[in-house]
Amino acid sequence: MKNMKMHEPDRDLHGLQRLESVGDQDPNFIPVKENVEEEERDLWLDRDPEDLLGVGVDDDSSMFYTDFSTLPDFPSISSSSSSSSSHPPPINEAATAAACRSSSSSSSSSSSSLWTVKSEKSDYHMDATMEEEKEPLLWTEDSMEIPQSLEPQIDVDCINVMQELGDMDLLDTNCMWESNSILFPSEKPEEEEHQEQKKEEEGPQDEQPSEDLGMVFLEWLKSNKESISAEDLRSIKLKKSTIECAAQRLGGGKEGMTQLLKLILQWVQNHHLHKRRMGSHNPQNRFQNPNPNPISLDSHLCFSSSNPWIPHQPFYADQTANVGFPPMMGYMGGGGDPGFANGAGLFCQPDYPMVDTGPTWPPPPALPHPHFSLYNSYRDQHQPQVFGSGRNQYTSGPAQMVQGNGERLVQMGSSATKEARKKRMARQRRFLSHHRQRQQYSSSTAEQLERLASDANCTTSSHDNPVGNWVFWPSSEIDAAAATTTAVVPSDVAVAETAATPSSDQPILQPHHQRQFNSERRQGWKQEKNLKFLLQKVLKQSDVGNLGRIVLPKKEAEMHLPELEARDGISIVMEDIVTSRIWNMRYRFWPNNKSRMYLLENTGDFVRCNGLQEGDFIVIYSDVKCGKYMIRGVKVPQQGSTKMEVKRAGKQQRNLHSTLLSPDGDCGPSSFSPVNETVS
DNA sequence: AGATCATGCAACGCA
DNA sequence: GCGTTGCATGATCTC
Numbered sequence: 089m090k091n092m093k094m095h096e097p098d099r100d101l102h103g104l105q106r107l108e109s110v111g112d113q114d115p116n117f118i119p120v121k122e123n124v125e126e127e128e129r130d131l132w133l134d135r136d137p138e139d140l141l142g143v144g145v146d147d148d149s150s151m152f153y154t155d156f157s158t159l160p161d162f163p164s165i166s167s168s169s170s171s172s173s174s175h176p177p178p179i180n181e182a183a184t185a186a187a188c189r190s191s192s193s194s195s196s197s198s199s200s201s202l203w204t205v206k207s208e209k210s211d212y213h214m215d216a217t218m219e220e221e222k223e224p225l226l227w228t229e230d231s232m233e234i235p236q237s238l239e240p241q242i243d244v245d246c247i248n249v250m251q252e253l254g255d256m257d258l259l260d261t262n263c264m265w266e267s268n269s270i271l272f273p274s275e276k277p278e279e280e281e282h283q284e285q286k287k288e289e290e291g292p293q294d295e296q297p298s299e300d301l302g303m304v305f306l307e308w309l310k311s312n313k314e315s316i317s318a319e320d321l322r323s324i325k326l327k328k329s330t331i332e333c334a335a336q337r338l339g340g341g342k343e344g345m346t347q348l349l350k351l352i353l354q355w356v357q358n359h360h361l362h363k364r365r366m367g368s369h370n371p372q373n374r375f376q377n378p379n380p381n382p383i384s385l386d387s388h389l390c391f392s393s394s395n396p397w398i399p400h401q402p403f404y405a406d407q408t409a410n411v412g413f414p415p416m417m418g419y420m421g422g423g424g425d426p427g428f429a430n431g432a433g434l435f436c437q438p439d440y441p442m443v444d445t446g447p448t449w450p451p452p453p454a455l456p457h458p459h460f461s462l463y464n465s466y467r468d469q470h471q472p473q474v475f476g477s478g479r480n481q482y483t484s485g486p487a488q489m490v491q492g493n494g495e496r497l498v499q500m501g502s503s504a505t506k507e508a509r510k511k512r513m514a515r516q517r518r519f520l521s522h523h524r525q526r527q528q529y530s531s532s533t534a535e536q537l538e539r540l541a542s543d544a545n546c547t548t549s550s551h552d553n554p555v556g557n558w559v560f561w562p563s564s565e566i567d568a569a570a571a572t573t574t575a576v577v578p579s580d581v582a583v584a585e586t587a588a589t590p591s592s593d594q595p596i597l598q599p600h601h602q603r604q605f606n607s608e609r610r611q612g613w614k615q616e617k618n619l620k621f622l623l624q625k626v627l628k629q630s631d632v633g634n635l636g637r638i639v640l641p642k643k644e645a646e647m648h649l650p651e652l653e654a655r656d657g658i659s660i661v662m663e664d665i666v667t668s669r670i671w672n673m674r675y676r677f678w679p680n681n682k683s684r685m686y687l688l689e690n691t692g693d694f695v696r697c698n699g700l701q702e703g704d705f706i707v708i709y710s711d712v713k714c715g716k717y718m719i720r721g722v723k724v725p726q727q728g729s730t731k732m733e734v735k736r737a738g739k740q741q742r743n744l745h746s747t748l749l750s751p752d753g754d755c756g757p758s759s760f761s762p763v764n765e766t767v768s
Numbered sequence: 769a770g771a772t773c774a775t776g777c778a779a780c781g782c783a
Numbered sequence: 784g785c786g787t788t789g790c791a792t793g794a795t796c797t798c
Contacts, residue, residue, distance in 0.1 A: 630775055635787080639773060655789095678789065683771065689788095 619665075619709040619718060622648035626705045627695075636692030638706065645675075645686035648710070652677055652686075660688075662708070662719040666698065671719065699723060 623644035625631070631638040640649075650658060657676025664671060674689040698721030700706070709718040 628774060630773095633775095635775095637788095639775095642772065680773085680790080681771085685773070 618711050618713045620712050622708045622710055622717075624705055624707045627700055627702055629702045631691075632695050632700055632702055632704070634692065636690055636695075638688045638691045638695075640675075640686040640688055642684065642686055648708075649675055649686075655679060657687075657689075660717060662694075662717045663711075664694065664698075665709070665718045665720040669697070694719070694721065 623641060625638060625640060627638065649660075652658065652675070655677055657674055660673050660675040662671045662673055663669070671690070671694050673691060673694070675686070676689060677684040677686045694700075698704075700721045700723060704721060704723045707720045707722060709720070710716065711718055
């Protein structure tokens with residue numbers, strides 16, 4: 089269970105602040121300019137919990153949504169065997185995983201730990217190598233289902249948390265829980281350490297009064313005595329080293345331990361409720377734990393040098409829910425084109441039950457969080473990639489979602505107002521703009537991105553969807569890769585507010601294509617104001633064949649893509665809007681008579697990954713703000729896609745070309761509206 | 769008539 | 784033998 093909830097939104101946020109902040113001293117962390125950090129911190133502190141969770145309220149529907157992209161490769165929760173069938177793992181997982189591993193190993197050798205996810209069939213494990221200790225933490229996509237192969241390791245390594253807690257004599261907070269009595273690996277500069285030591289010696293001054301550990305536990309027990317049994321507590325196992333490291337990461341000392349205890353208890357509580365919920369409320373019991381073995385909480389206490397605290401998923405989804413699943417976008421049914429659910433927005437997730445949260449902890453004090461950048465990077469990168477459904481199944485606050493497959497979600501308890509949303513959006517824009525600048529593609533050389541895109545010719549960026557074969561690329565890595573890649577940046581992209589001129593950024597389409605497109609618009613496509621439409625191509629058989637190349641329309645290619653000097657063309661990095669994957673393609677041309685044929689090569693994986701067939705189409709955008717090329721494969725219902733229709737689509741596409749190029753065809757609404765309006 | 773583009777197929781490289 | 788690459792050809796469209 090990736091999305092283990094430990095906090096309510098605001099607490100999580102603060103908790104994250106705290107957790108992010110404790111890694112200040114991490115020398116491996118992404119170096120960020122001082123003022124930038126300051127700015128980030130301000131923004132961070134300034135932001136609403138909903139913002140920070142990537143949750144907003146859609147203007148039209150008052151429904152919450154998250155700004156994360158779809159999660160196409162999210163494996164089924166029910167069982168590892170079924171996960172592969174219902175959600176086929178992404179292509180070239182092994183290769184990607186290998187790339188990830190190699191990155192990991194290379195970075196770990198330099199004592200920086202990179203989060204990697206290995207895709208092993210349908211199970212997704214993460215190896216997190218702690219700095220210094222090189223101690224692996226293992227977690228699975230679904231913690232309720234620890235793969236057999238990993239169980240022994242977990243069991244052997246783990247200690248019984250509650251036993252541990254008992255041994256530690258929770259009520260005696262001066263004993264084991266004193267920071268002094270625990271030897272944590274020192275990661276801080278000496279000076280800082282001295283200061284902290286001094287602080288501790290002086291005792292708590294301005295800090296909030298540190299809560300008594302025993303009292304914390306006692307209070308918790310009181311409030312949960314009816315729902316949490318001793319067995320629940322006993323069933324939790326946590327590595328001792330994890331405890332220590334976690335406590336250290338949480339601020340160290342008593343405070344750290346207190347925070348950790350809270351997290352553990354919250355986790356216990358959530359897990360317990362989750363299990364109960366799964367057992368009694370979910371008729372399908374799809375989340376029931378097939379693994380009778382105790383659960384390792386280690387899985388959910390993830391630390392690394394560069395990611396002091398990466399709570400996978402919980403912070404991205406509904407914090408109030410005990411069952412957390414990756415926030416997702418995409419077609420949500422109800423309002424859109426059903427065909428779309430099978431298309432680019434085909435990532436309809438199964439219904440994820442949402443349950444109530446139990447008693448909560450008061451928010452910890454807000455702390456600076458210089459390392460929040462990673463998280464922000466992840467999250468913010470998703471912000472502009474709102475498409476498909478701009479709404480999320482997951483809500484913030486005391487909301488509940490009711491969803492069946494393809495059924496409309498019902499959101500209750502929405503507390504956000506339009507006014508609040510405006511403010512949030514403004515802040516998001518500010519923040520995004522700032523972050524984008526840092527992530528911009530700049531100059532070029534090939535190595536790093538080649539590596540990034542190696543093997544599978546694809547990888548995922550740091551903000552990738554947190555499922556499937558994803559990997560947390562530290563933003564430094566991304567930056568480095570971007571800075572040294574042959575990535576081509578459209579230099580002549582007109583900065584146009586595409587949403588303001590809807591017709592100019594939309595391809596002309598077949599009726600079913602048009603339906604798709606309209607559906608996307610309804611679902612939130614309109615929110616992608618940073619994207620400028622460059623070209624669209626209805627795929628032919630030869631485009632989706634095993635040649636792995638797509639012929640591009642010549643005029644658009646010449647107009648919107650970089651000019652090619654040599655026939656070999658250039659490497660061009662495309663980010664898949666749907667999956668956020670980075671595809672390293674080659675844009676080139678063939679001499680043809682006295683003319684040229686423009687091609688996009690290395691598209692095979694992209695096509696397969698998106699399940700594109702003849703009659704589907706691709707759309708290429710450029711991100712106006714950061715200059716990236718974005719590609720999107722759009723599937724259309726195949727039933728109506730006869731060859732004739734495909735032909736007609738091709739014709740219409742050509743019409744579009746001429747319209748676009750004609751002096752009068754100023755890309756204004758009039759040029760397109762007739763076609764756009766042909767299908768409702 | 770010229771341009772565009774889908775696709776067939778030969779040449780080539782590799783296991 | 785198989786997969787990939789690159790060119791040539793022909794169908795279709797536009798002017």
